[in-house]
Amino acid sequence: MLKDKVILYFLAFMLTCIGIGVTVYKIHSLHFPLFPNERVPVWTIGATINFEATGEPVSVILNLPTNNTDLAILDYSESSDGYGFNTFMREGREYAKWTKREATGRQTLYFSMNVLENHDASGPIDYHDSFQPDPSSVVLNNEEQQVAERLIKKSYNQSSDNHSFAVELIKLTNAKESSAQLNQLLQKNTTRLDMARLVYNLLLASKIPARLSMGLEIHTEKRSQYPIYFVEIYQNHQWIILNPVTAEEGLPKGTILWRRGGDSLIDVIGGRNSQITFSAVKSPLSAKQVAFRSSQLNEVTDTLMDFSIYALPAESQKAFKTILLVPIGALIIVILRILVGIRTSGTFMPILIALAFMQTTLIPGLLMFLAIVSVGLLIRFLLTSLNLLLVARISAVVIVVIFLMAIFSILSVKLGLNSVMTITFFPMIILAWTIERMSILWEEEGGKEVLIQGGGSLLMASIAYLFMINPLMRHLSFNFPELLLVVLALLLLIGQYSGYRLTELHRFSPLIKH
Amino acid sequence: MFFSRPKALKDKGLLSMNARNVKYIGTYNPRHLFPNVDNKLKTKKLAEKHQIAVPKLLGVIKHQFEVKKIDTILKPLDAFVIKPASGSTGKGILVITGKQASEFFGVDGHSIQLPDIKKHVSNILSGLYSLGGKPDTAMIEALVHFDPVFDQYSYQGVPDIRVIVFQGYPVMAMLRLSTKASKGKANLHQGAVGVGICIATGKSIKAVQFNKHIKKHPDTKIAFDKLAIPHWQNLLRLAASCYELTQLGYIGIDIVLDKQEGPQILELNARPGLAIQIANGKGLAPRLEYIEKETASRSVNERVTFSQQMFSN
Incomplete structure (x- = not known):
C-alpha cells in the first residue's frame, strides 16, 4: 500500500517535472510565448536596387547576408515588376538573382528580410568559416607603392602578429599627423569605405589574409540605412573583425553583416548606374510566429518542430x-x-x-x-x-x-x-x-x-x-x-484522494449535530 | 449547519465515498470477482451450491424468442418476481403478488396484463436495466412471503436488512422500510426509512428518513424503539457466509425475512452505499480499520461472535 503510494507520488512528480521542464525549455530556449497574443519587435531590413536597363536581357545578382550574426534572419521576401526570382548557393554564400528577358529605363527591385534582435536561437557569429581570403589584386603606382611599403614596414616593426599588425596599420593610416606622402595616398580616401578599402589593400599587399565586409547598423529605425564597412583578417584559424577607422575589434551590437568578402554586393548585367539603398523598420510580430520561424534556423530545434503538432496539416492542427x-x-x-x-x-x-x-x-x-x-x-x-x-x-x-x-x-x-x-x-x-x-x-x-x-x-x-x-x-x-503531463499527474493525485467530498460534508452533517 | 467541518466527520469515523472506493472496494474487491455479485443468476447458483438461503429460482429467460414461452413458466405461479440478472440499484424488478384468470396484480394491487410482463422481460433482455445497456437475462424467482413482523413498520414494499460484511465480519446493519414517499421502494434517497440495527442484539438504534432523525414511521405512526429483528443470529451467519461465497472483501448484503424460510439473501452488492452510517449514527471507518488489523482466520460462527462482541452499541 505504502509502496504503491510512493510510486504514485514519484510518478506524479516525474510527470510534473517533465511537463514543466519541457514548457520552460520552450519558453526559455525556443522563445515560445507563455501568454497568447504576445508580440516581439522584429526588424524589417529592406534593400532597394535601382538601375538603368539597357534593353538587353537583365540579370541582377545580390549577395545575401548569411545567418551568422547575433541577429537571426527569420525570412525574406522580394518584389519586382515582371522579374523572375530565385536564390542559389555558391561556395557557401547565398545569392538572390533576378532575371528578365528585356527591360528598358529605370528599374527597381526590392528585397526585404525580417530580422530578430538579440536572439540567441541563432548561432553566434561564425569566426571560423572557410571562406578563402580574397586574392591579392591591388595595383598601385610607383609612388603609392613606396608610401604603402613604408606604412607596412612601420606597422610590421611595431607589431607581433597579423592582428596587431592590422591594428597598427589602421592607426597609422588614420593618424592625424600623417605625412604628406600618406596624405597623397589618402587623397580621395576620406569615407569609411575608402579607409576600409585602403587598409584592405595594404593588408593584401603585405600578404596577410583579409577580406572586406559590409554590414548594417539596425539599432535605430531609419528609412535609409548607410552600410558600414569592416576589415576582417585571418589569424589562428579565425577571422577578426576590425573597424577600419578606430581599429576597434568585433562587431558592434545591433549590427548585421550583410556581406563578408567575396564578389561585389550587387552584380548587374544588362543595366548601368546600379545603386543599392537600405532601410530598417521595426515592426511587432506574433511571438509564436517568431519562435516558430527562428526554431527552423537551428537544426536541432527544427527537427523538434518537425515532430510536433505544428508539422501536421492545418486541418489536423x-x-x-x-x-x-x-x-x-x-x-x-x-x-x-x-x-x-x-x-x-x-x-x-x-x-x-x-x-x-x-x-x-x-x-x-x-x-x-x-x-x-x-x-x-x-x-x-x-x-x-x-x-x-x-x-x-x-x-x-x-x-x-x-x-x-x-x-x-x-x-x-x-x-x-x-x-x-x-x-x-x-x-x-x-x-x-x-x-x-x-x-x-x-x-x-x-x-x-x-x-x-x-x-x-x-x-x-x-x-x-x-x-x-x-x-x-x-x-x-x-x-x-506537454502540460498535459501535469494534468495527468493531477489526475493521478486526485484519483487516490480518499477524503470527503464537498457534498458529503453536507450529507453527513446531521450526524454531527448531536 | 449546512456543511460540517471535515475534521468533525473524521472524528466521527465517517467513511467517505472516495475512501470507500479507493481503500475498500479498490483494495478488497478484485475486479474479476464482481460478476459473482453483479450477475444475480450467478450469485443464486453460487448460493445454492453453498447451501445459502435464497428465494427459489423458478425460471430463466435468456433470449428474445423465449419471451413467448413465458406463459408456460408463469402458468403454475401465483406470485413471483421478475428481475434482470445484471440490474443495478434495484432497477427493473417487477413484483407480481397475485393472479386472477389472465390478469396479474402488482405490489399495490394494480392490474398488470401478460403483454406488459412480456414487454418488461423483453426490456430486460435488451439490456435496458443493465449497466452499459448490455444484453441481459431475466430471472423469475419465488416471491418472498414476508414475515409479518415488520408489517406495522412498513408502508407496502419489501422491508429488507442491509448488512455490510467486511472480510467476512458483519460490521454494520440497517433495516430499510418503505414509505408512501418512497412509493413502496426501499431506497433511502427516495424517502424510505433507514433503521440502524445493533450488530450485537439485532435491536433498533435510531431511524432516519431523508437524512433526518425520526421516532415513528411517517405513515404507520408506529415508534421504532421496540423494533428487534427476529432470527438475528441466523441472519448474521447468513450474511457472514457470503464472504466465502463471493470472495469479495467488502460487500453489502440485502436480506429479507420469509415467513417460513427465515432469513434469505435477496441481493449482494459489491459497492454498498454509505447511507447505513446515517441510519446508525456512526461511522464505518473505525470498525473497518479494526477488522483490517485482525489476522486470525475464523469460521463463520466465530466471526459473527467476534463482531457481536466488538460492535455492540
Whole structure:
C-alpha cells in the first residue's frame, strides 16, 4: 500500500517535472510565448536596387547576408515588376538573382528580410568559416607603392602578429599627423569605405589574409540605412573583425553583416548606374510566429518542430486544438465529481456537451440542449407505449433528435436567428442516450433526480466550457501540449484522494449535530 | 449547519465515498470477482451450491424468442418476481403478488396484463436495466412471503436488512422500510426509512428518513424503539457466509425475512452505499480499520461472535 503510494507520488512528480521542464525549455530556449497574443519587435531590413536597363536581357545578382550574426534572419521576401526570382548557393554564400528577358529605363527591385534582435536561437557569429581570403589584386603606382611599403614596414616593426599588425596599420593610416606622402595616398580616401578599402589593400599587399565586409547598423529605425564597412583578417584559424577607422575589434551590437568578402554586393548585367539603398523598420510580430520561424534556423530545434503538432496539416492542427482541450474538461469533471461530488448523467457526457457549447456559445447552447432534450423526452414517453426493444428505441430517438435539429434550424433561419444553426454540433447519439437515460430515471426515481442529474451535467458542462473557451487555456493546451503531463499527474493525485467530498460534508452533517 | 467541518466527520469515523472506493472496494474487491455479485443468476447458483438461503429460482429467460414461452413458466405461479440478472440499484424488478384468470396484480394491487410482463422481460433482455445497456437475462424467482413482523413498520414494499460484511465480519446493519414517499421502494434517497440495527442484539438504534432523525414511521405512526429483528443470529451467519461465497472483501448484503424460510439473501452488492452510517449514527471507518488489523482466520460462527462482541452499541 505504502509502496504503491510512493510510486504514485514519484510518478506524479516525474510527470510534473517533465511537463514543466519541457514548457520552460520552450519558453526559455525556443522563445515560445507563455501568454497568447504576445508580440516581439522584429526588424524589417529592406534593400532597394535601382538601375538603368539597357534593353538587353537583365540579370541582377545580390549577395545575401548569411545567418551568422547575433541577429537571426527569420525570412525574406522580394518584389519586382515582371522579374523572375530565385536564390542559389555558391561556395557557401547565398545569392538572390533576378532575371528578365528585356527591360528598358529605370528599374527597381526590392528585397526585404525580417530580422530578430538579440536572439540567441541563432548561432553566434561564425569566426571560423572557410571562406578563402580574397586574392591579392591591388595595383598601385610607383609612388603609392613606396608610401604603402613604408606604412607596412612601420606597422610590421611595431607589431607581433597579423592582428596587431592590422591594428597598427589602421592607426597609422588614420593618424592625424600623417605625412604628406600618406596624405597623397589618402587623397580621395576620406569615407569609411575608402579607409576600409585602403587598409584592405595594404593588408593584401603585405600578404596577410583579409577580406572586406559590409554590414548594417539596425539599432535605430531609419528609412535609409548607410552600410558600414569592416576589415576582417585571418589569424589562428579565425577571422577578426576590425573597424577600419578606430581599429576597434568585433562587431558592434545591433549590427548585421550583410556581406563578408567575396564578389561585389550587387552584380548587374544588362543595366548601368546600379545603386543599392537600405532601410530598417521595426515592426511587432506574433511571438509564436517568431519562435516558430527562428526554431527552423537551428537544426536541432527544427527537427523538434518537425515532430510536433505544428508539422501536421492545418486541418489536423485545428482538430488538435479541440482535442487537446478535452483533458482540461476531463480534469474539471474529475474535480467536480471526486472533490465536489456533483452527480451527472453519464460520466463524460458533460465534456461532449461542453465541446458542443464551444461551437454554439453558452446561452444559446444551453437553450438548444434543453429544447431538444425536453421535446425528445416528450416523444420518448410516446414511444414507451410501443413496446420497442432498447436498440431500436434508441435508434428511433436518434432519428427524432435529427428531426428536431432540422426543425429548429429551419425555424431559426426563418426567424433570422443564425446562432441556432450551430445546433448540428451537438453529438446526436449522446443526446439520444441522454434522453433515454433521463426518461428511465424519470420513471424510476422521479423528476427530482432527473433535475439533479440533468442540472449537474449542464452545470459541469458549463464550467468545463468556461475553462475550455479561456484564451490562455487554449493557448497553453495547444502550444504546450506537454502540460498535459501535469494534468495527468493531477489526475493521478486526485484519483487516490480518499477524503470527503464537498457534498458529503453536507450529507453527513446531521450526524454531527448531536 | 449546512456543511460540517471535515475534521468533525473524521472524528466521527465517517467513511467517505472516495475512501470507500479507493481503500475498500479498490483494495478488497478484485475486479474479476464482481460478476459473482453483479450477475444475480450467478450469485443464486453460487448460493445454492453453498447451501445459502435464497428465494427459489423458478425460471430463466435468456433470449428474445423465449419471451413467448413465458406463459408456460408463469402458468403454475401465483406470485413471483421478475428481475434482470445484471440490474443495478434495484432497477427493473417487477413484483407480481397475485393472479386472477389472465390478469396479474402488482405490489399495490394494480392490474398488470401478460403483454406488459412480456414487454418488461423483453426490456430486460435488451439490456435496458443493465449497466452499459448490455444484453441481459431475466430471472423469475419465488416471491418472498414476508414475515409479518415488520408489517406495522412498513408502508407496502419489501422491508429488507442491509448488512455490510467486511472480510467476512458483519460490521454494520440497517433495516430499510418503505414509505408512501418512497412509493413502496426501499431506497433511502427516495424517502424510505433507514433503521440502524445493533450488530450485537439485532435491536433498533435510531431511524432516519431523508437524512433526518425520526421516532415513528411517517405513515404507520408506529415508534421504532421496540423494533428487534427476529432470527438475528441466523441472519448474521447468513450474511457472514457470503464472504466465502463471493470472495469479495467488502460487500453489502440485502436480506429479507420469509415467513417460513427465515432469513434469505435477496441481493449482494459489491459497492454498498454509505447511507447505513446515517441510519446508525456512526461511522464505518473505525470498525473497518479494526477488522483490517485482525489476522486470525475464523469460521463463520466465530466471526459473527467476534463482531457481536466488538460492535455492540
